[in-house]
Amino acid sequence: MVGRAATVGHVTGHLLRSSICPGVVTCVALAAATVLGFAATAARAESLPEALAKAYQTNPHLNAERARQRGTDENVPQALAGYRPQIVASLSGGLQAVRNLLPDNTVQSATLKPWQIGVTVTQTLFNGFKTANSVRVAELQVRSGREALRNVGQGVLLDAVTTYTNVLANQSLVEAQRANVAFLRETQGITQKRLNAGDVTPTDTAQAEARLSRGLADLNAAEINLAISQATYAQVIGNPPALLRPAETVDRYLPRSRDDATNLAFREHPAVMAATFDVDVASSVIRVAESSLLPSITMQGSASHSSQSDQTLGTSRTDQASVVGQLTQPIYDGGTAASQTRQAKELAAQSRLVLDQVRNQARTAAVSAWVANEGAKIAVAASEAEVRAATVALAGVQKEAAGGQRTTVDVLNSQQDLIQAKARLIGAQRDRVIASYTLLSAIGRLDVKTLGLNTPDYLPEVHYHQVRDAWHGLRTPSGQ
Numbered sequence: 001m002v003g004r005a006a007t008v009g010h011v012t013g014h015l016l017r018s019s020i021c022p023g024v025v026t027c028v029a030l031a032a033a034t035v036l037g038f039a040a041t042a043a044r045a046e047s048l049p050e051a052l053a054k055a056y057q058t059n060p061h062l063n064a065e066r067a068r069q070r071g072t073d074e075n076v077p078q079a080l081a082g083y084r085p086q087i088v089a090s091l092s093g094g095l096q097a098v099r100n101l102l103p104d105n106t107v108q109s110a111t112l113k114p115w116q117i118g119v120t121v122t123q124t125l126f127n128g129f130k131t132a133n134s135v136r137v138a139e140l141q142v143r144s145g146r147e148a149l150r151n152v153g154q155g156v157l158l159d160a161v162t163t164y165t166n167v168l169a170n171q172s173l174v175e176a177q178r179a180n181v182a183f184l185r186e187t188q189g190i191t192q193k194r195l196n197a198g199d200v201t202p203t204d205t206a207q208a209e210a211r212l213s214r215g216l217a218d219l220n221a222a223e224i225n226l227a228i229s230q231a232t233y234a235q236v237i238g239n240p241p242a243l244l245r246p247a248e249t250v251d252r253y254l255p256r257s258r259d260d261a262t263n264l265a266f267r268e269h270p271a272v273m274a275a276t277f278d279v280d281v282a283s284s285v286i287r288v289a290e291s292s293l294l295p296s297i298t299m300q301g302s303a304s305h306s307s308q309s310d311q312t313l314g315t316s317r318t319d320q321a322s323v324v325g326q327l328t329q330p331i332y333d334g335g336t337a338a339s340q341t342r343q344a345k346e347l348a349a350q351s352r353l354v355l356d357q358v359r360n361q362a363r364t365a366a367v368s369a370w371v372a373n374e375g376a377k378i379a380v381a382a383s384e385a386e387v388r389a390a391t392v393a394l395a396g397v398q399k400e401a402a403g404g405q406r407t408t409v410d411v412l413n414s415q416q417d418l419i420q421a422k423a424r425l426i427g428a429q430r431d432r433v434i435a436s437y438t439l440l441s442a443i444g445r446l447d448v449k450t451l452g453l454n455t456p457d458y459l460p461e462v463h464y465h466q467v468r469d470a471w472h473g474l475r476t477p478s479g480q
Contacts, residue, residue, distance in 0.1 A: 045243040048164050053455035055160035056153070056448060058238040065152045066458060070476070072145040073464045075138035082131030084471070086122045090304075091115075098311050110313055118304030118320075128294025133287040140284060144277035146460050151270035153458075154446040156236070161437045163233045167241045169430035170226035173423060177219040180419045184212040187415070191408050204408035211412045218419075249436035253450055254443075258370045261443055265366035266359055269444035275351070275358040282348035289344045292337035295329040362442070369435070369442035376428065376435040383425035390418040 046054075056062065093115035100108040124131070188208040194200045233241045255261045266272065303321040310318070330337065397414040400406040440446045448457045466477040 045245060046241070047245040048161065048247040049451065049453055051164050051237050051244075052157055052160050052451065053448075053453040054239070055156055055237050056453065056455055056458075059156045059160075059236065062153055062156045065149050066460070069142075069145045069149045069460050070463050072142055073460075073467055075141055076135065076464070076468050077470055079131065079134040079138040080469075082124060082127070082134060087119065088122075089117075089119045091117045096308075096311075098313060100311075100313065108313060112308040112311075114307065114309040116304060116306035116309060118302060118306075120300065120302040122298060122300045125297040125299055127296040128291030130288055130291035133284050133291065137281055137284045137288060140277050140281045142464060144274045144281060147270040147274035147277065149460060150444075150447065151274065154270065154441045154444070157446050157451075158437055158441050159236050161247075162434055163229065163236045164241075164244065165247050165430045165433050166229040167226070167233050168244050168247060169426050170222065170229045171244070172426045173222045174219070174226050176419060176422045176426065177215065177222045180415070181212070181215045181219050183415055184208070184215045184412075187408070187411060188212050200408060207409050207412060211416070215419075247433045249433055250440050250451070251436055253445065254373070254436065254439055255370075258367060261366045261370045261439065262363050264443035264445070265362040269362040269366075269442070271358050272355075272362050272444075275355040279348070279351045279355050282344070282351040286341065286344040286348055289337065289340040292333070292340070293330060295327060298326050298328075300324045300326065366439075366442040369439040372431075373435040373439045376432040379428040380425070380432050383421065383428040386421040387418070387425050390414070390421040394418050 093113070096112045096114055098108075098110050098112055102108055188205070188211075191200060191205050191208040195202060195205050230241055255264060301321075301323045304319070306318045306320075308316060310316070394411075394414045394417075397406050397410050401408070401411050437446060440450070448455060463477060
């Protein structure tokens with residue numbers, strides 16, 4: 001009972017401080033309803049860090065990108081295969097009818113059962129540095145892919161923050177609209193009684209009824225928005241929302257100035273890092289293309305055993321073994337290698353231009369996020385002041401109306417001003433949280449480690465080292 005009473009007091013105090021309720025009686029009733037909902041769903045209550053951790057673990061888009069990165073890791077062992085020998089075994093057998101006409105005009109015929117078994121080992125000794133450059137390309141693709149994965153992770157976490165705060169804000173808006181409807185019902189009832197007593201005209205009653213209808217429509221719209229945000233929450237987080245705890249900003253992780261923000265975005269944003277590695281990839285692809293113009297040296301060893309394969313019928317069994325070296329030098333291939341080299345150079349130039357573009361976008365995004373975050377702080381302070389002033393104004397108008405100095409429409413207008421101010425405050429508080437996380441994402445630090453989420457960080461390099469030097473095996477490290 002002590003814990004329950006403390007909870008009621010805490011919730012009631014929070015509602016009073018946040019100016020969601022128009023009056024003390026309504027506040028207490030709303031607080032009691034909130035406490036009952038809290039008691040029913042406390043076991044399922046989630047905080048924002050918990051929701052972020054769940055999204056980081058279960059989000060399908062993020063898990064799909066992780067699988068893509070694991071596939072990219074396999075480019076490295078495929079490139080390293082160029083250093084390794086190629087071994088081919090062969091086995092053949094069958095029936096063969098032979099009829100030979102000899103010089104003395106005699107005929108020699110037989111039905112053979114030829115079969116052959118052999119093994120061939122081919123080792124590339126030099127291929128114009130194609131293998132070395134292909135390995136470098138693959139490793140740079142892995143590093144670029146890791147940054148792309150990190151960028152996707154930032155996007156998923158930011159989406160999770162947005163959906164969480166949207167549900168939280170829409171829940172508050174629904175409660176505010178319900179309190180508004182309750183106030184309007186009460187006002188409409190009082191106006192009807194005053195009409196019956198002859199204190200007001202039917203116009204006042206009609207105005208009260210019209211505002212009540214508008215309030216019901218606004219409540220319906222708020223409930224629709226809440227249902228939509230709850231569905232989006234389930235899509236991003238992985239489970240429907242229950243009771244959500246207030247979300248906090250991440251100002252403690254943010255840079256202290258706009259210049260610091262732009263510098264961090266320029267250096268550390270994963271999109272910039274990925275584009276930087278893409279430039280290195282494109283430069284290495286040029287050398288891969290040029291390798292087709294250089295000589296190649298291979299060594300081949302083979303051994304075979306064959307039986308009844310001599311169609312002259314002079315030998316019944318043959319055993320062979322050989323070691324052969326081969327040097328080849330392309331002379332002219334119709335211009336294919338030259339065209340591929342020119343193409344690779346143009347693509348490298350394109351990648352450098354893309355890097356400049358991505359850097360400019362990161363700088364712009366950082367400035368925008370910084371300005372939006374600073375503006376959100378001002379918006380929250382202004383909205384809080386507006387709610388306080390509108391609350392005082394409504395109380396004053398109500399007293400003046402009771403004394404006959406104000407009309408019903410004055411009370412209704414004042415109430416409308418208050419509910420609109422509360423809606424703006426709820427939106428500003430939501431935008432404040434989202435803006436802080438957006439700025440953290442813009443500088444490239446919206447990740448599990450920075451936020452200290454209670455979930456293991458996904459380390460793509462673990463899978464990379466598991467498969468990099470794998471010479472054989474069809475199963476993935478996960479056992480598939």
